[in-house]
Amino acid sequence: MRFFVLAFVLGTCWLQQQPVLPEASVAWLGVAAWLAAAMVPERARQWRVIAYAAAGLCVGIGLASWRAQVRLADALPPEWEGRDIAVVGVVASLPQVNERGTRFAFDVQSVETPGAVVPQRISLMSYVSRGDAAPSLPVVAGQRWRATVRLKRPRGLANRHGFDFEPWALERGLRATGYLRSKPAPVLLEARVEGWPYTLHRWRGEIRESMASHLGEDRFRGVLIALAIGDQDAIAADDWQVFWRTGVGHLMSISGLHITMLAGLAAALAYFAWVRVPWLALRWPAIKVAALVGALAALAYALLTGFAVPAQRTVLMLTALAACVLADRHGSPSRVLAIAALSVVGTDPWAVLASGFWLSFGAVAGIFYCVSLRTGALGKVRAAAMEQLAVTVVMAPMLLALFQEVSLVSPLANAIAIPLVSLVVVPLTLAGAFLGLDSLLDAAHQLMAWLMVPLEWLAELPGGVFESHEPAAWTVACALVGCAWLLAPRGFPLRPFALVWIAPVMVILPPHPAPGEAWIDVLDVGQGLAVVVRTASRSLVYDTGPAWNSESDSGNRIVVPFLRGEGLRHIDGLVVSHADDDHSGGAQSVAALRSPEWLLSPLAADDPLHEMVDVSRMCRVGQRWTWDGVTFEVMHPADSSYDEPRRKENDRSCVVRVASGGASMLLTGDVEARSEAELLTRGTSALRSDVLLVPHHGSRTSSTERFLDAVAPSIAVVSLGYRNRFGHPNEAVAQRYVQRRLRLRRTDLEGAIRIVLPAGDAARVESIAPEPRYWSDRTRVPR
Known part of the structure; x- marks a missing residue:
């Protein structure tokens, strides 16, 4: 059983890494292997194991492939992207509101545009203000609307170390x-549509509004709402930062821990009551009743919180455990864990792509391993300490692999927060929210306020969070072996040698430029620009991409995770080409989280970014510096540009030329024709570069013929968003590059791109985006 499940999970993992789906019929090979295993004699145990493992591998691959084929078949045809389509459907999720508008899932019931094909479920945005968009609507779950929508196929931002949408x-x-x-304006057809999941989400919305109305502007209103109904978006960014730095972020949402502890509480109460009625206890064993009640309580809580995918995984794990109890198949912890893994991955083959899957099973496996190998009864305090030790040790390499950081104060923070939040705050919040007892909500809020005092103190401790690069997969596997060695019972031989297994995850560093060489990474930030320039020992960020709302921007979602994953804990310089949001929107996040030594920009004197760095200089032509044999030179703007208050921000862009001993690249920001002409007046020879960052995302206002002739690049790279509303790159501009036999390397089609400027050779371009998998429309670039 266990070998079958392990192979099943590995087969599913392999499938999710593939660029093309294999045939689902491979599952029948697994069935044949299972039947063959059943006929192998008991004495040939090794062949039985091999046959069951082969069966699990084939069934895992085949089942996941079949599920993926079914899901991918429900797709928006490319020819209907960006076209107006009239649809009728129902709001199918709890709407999420921010300053830009309202986002919600929409179940399409009918398509009124002739010939149009629309998937069954889509994600829609009702913007607050946008030229061609309807004004933000008071959308409520369970409403039926007729609306005209403009859609595109799901498209994420393809960068290393980042979230894949x-x-x-x-x-x-x-x-x-x-x-x-x-x-035409959207029309509300029906205010209340009953059924799954519309009634559930409408009820959750009513509870959210009731809680928000009572708690008003109280600081931890968002935390309590998240604990009650699973809406994490209401938690303030500053509070999330504290929770993350102290390692208790999992407690401030509907985590597996909350569902498990609530299920355990319900099971304990059921057991307590059942054994006190003798005839019931004789008819049905109390332990089985408790297991059933616990599973039902977990399901009820998960439903109340929206039945999101992580909650579904937890419910399946607990249901599998309850099924073992009901079937009198208590078995070993590994068998129970295997059954849970089979139920989760069999139901949701994409679960293996989620960090929560590995963290949840890793934590439980660590606890089972640590506790089950000890003999004798453990006291409650010692058992709790052993569990916390197991979770901390096992999770460390996994957290480094998934997030490249580990909270060193997490054991202490969780020792304080877990019992208070899970056993007190959550029950008070649920009782207050669902029974309408406002005094209980007030009590839960006060407890959160008291809890934040030690958490904030721990979060501010220097060195409280350990950061590292993204380790290679083999080093993580070695580290997990070392952790198991460390957690082995007393008397296990050669325990210090466990550190030898753990060491590679820390000391095997990612590659970096050689002396005299520069790596210029153009990140995929959508419609905007963010570039990371590295030499052998220095680093610089040129532009930081757009901001999406007050709490989320390219800086904290893309640039900083990329820097962290590459092992760059701080940067030497930050260049902001100009003040437009698509170039400067993430600058404050980068400055706050990576502490650049200096800032170079044409930003206004009252811009708050100046106060976030020790040294801030205005960008002026002629500025020059050299790092590790690589020369940086500012080519624009001239001093006189700052005396022209009516000059466009684009024409004040800070243009930087980066040159190694063998090649060069021109970083152009959003310069337009006027700035290009000014650059030409200062001498064309200085502009000549092997690689050109296409000005202004390929807008028709830039890339003039004379400018392209002066730069004479052999490679052109353009950063832009997929199906952006500006129509970049302009067709006529793109043709100018084609006429010069230049291929435009586009981030919207390829993802993040690296330009290598060697010390004594020609420039070359590499893709640093994750390999496109079967669900992606991105261009596959030879590596």
């Missing part, structure tokens, strides 16, 4: 994204 959307069945059009 496409598999996340695929797992949730969201097969297109888009927004409501203003003409």
Whole structure:
């Protein structure tokens, strides 16, 4: 059984890494292998194991392939991207509101545009204000609307060490994204549509509104709402930062821990009551009743919180455990864990792509391993300490692999927070929210306020969070072996040698430029620009991409995770080419989280970014510096540009030329024709570069013929968003590059791109985006 499940999970993992789906019929090979295993004699145990493992591998691959084929078949055809489509459908999720508008899932019931094909479930945005979009609507779950929408296929931002939206959307069945059009205006057809999941989400929305109305502007309103109904978006960014730095973020949402502890509480109460009625206890064993009640309580809580995918995984794990108890198949911990893994992955083959899957099973496996190998009864305090030790040790290499950071104060923070939040705050919040007892909500809020005092103190401790690069997969596997060695019972031989297994995860560093060489990474930030320039020992960020809302921007979601994953804990310099949001939107996040030594920009004197760095200089032509044999030179703007208050921000862009001994690249920001002409007046020879970052994302206002002739690049790279509303790159501009036999390397099609400027050789371009998998429309670039 265990070998079958292990192979099943590994087969599913392999499938999710493939660029093309294999045939689902491979599952029948697994069935044949299972039948063959059943006929192998008991004495040939090794052949039985091999046959069961082969069966699990084939069934895992085949089942996951079949599920993926079914999900991918429900797709938006490419020819219907960006076109107006009239649809009728129902709001199918709890709407999420921010300053830009309202986002919600929408179940399409009918398509009124002739010939149009639309997936069954899509994600829509109702914007607060946008030229062609309908004004933000008071959307409520369970409403039926007729609306004209403009859609595109799911498309994420393809960068290393970052969040991948496409598999996340695929797992949730969201097969297109888009927004409501203003003409014709959306029409509400029916205010209340009953059924799954509309009634559930409407009820959750009513509870959210009731809690928000009572708690008002109280600081931890968002935390309590998240604990009650699973809406994490209401938690303030500053509070999330504290929770993350102290390692208790899992407690401030509907985590597996909360569901498990609530199920355990319900099971304990059921057992306590059942054994006190003798005739019931004789008819049905109390332990089985408790297991059933616990599983039902877990299901009820998960439903109340929206039955999100992580909650579904927890419910399946607990259901598998309850099934073992009901069937009198208590068995070993590994068998129970195997059954849980089989139920989770068999139901949701995309679960293996989620960090929560590995963290949940890793933590439980660590606890089972640590506790089950000890003999004798453990006291409650010692058992709790052993469990915390096991979780901390096992999770450390996994957290480094998944997030590249580990909270060193997490054991202490969790020792304080877990009992208070799970056993007191959550029950008070649920009782207050669902029974309408406002005094209980007030008590839960006060407890959260008291809890935040030690958490904030721990979060501010220097060195409280350990950061590292993204380790290679083999070093993580070695580290897990070392952790198991460390957690082995007393008397296990050669325990210090466990550190030899753990060491590679820390000391095997990612590659970096050689002396005299520069790596210029153009990240995929959508419609914007963010570039990381590295030499052998220095690093610089040129532009930081757009901001999406007050709490989320390219800086904290893309640039900083990329720097962290590459092992760059701080940067030497930050260049912001100009003040437009698509170039400067993430600058404050980068400055706050990576502490650049200096800032170079044309930003206004009152811009708050100046106060976030020790040294801030205005960008001026002629500035020059050299790092590790690589020369940086500012080519624009001139001093006189700052005396022209009516000059466009684009024409004040800070242009930087980076040159190694063998090649050079021109970073152009958003310069337009006027700036290009000014650059030409200062001498064309100085502009000549092997690689050109296409000005202004390929806008028709830039890339003039004379400018391209002066730069004379052999490679052109353009950063832009997929199906952006500006129509970049302009067709006529793109043709100018084609006429010069230049291929445009586009981040919207390829993802993040690296330009290598060697010390004594020609420039070359490499893709540093994750390999496209079967669900992706991105261009596959030879590595």
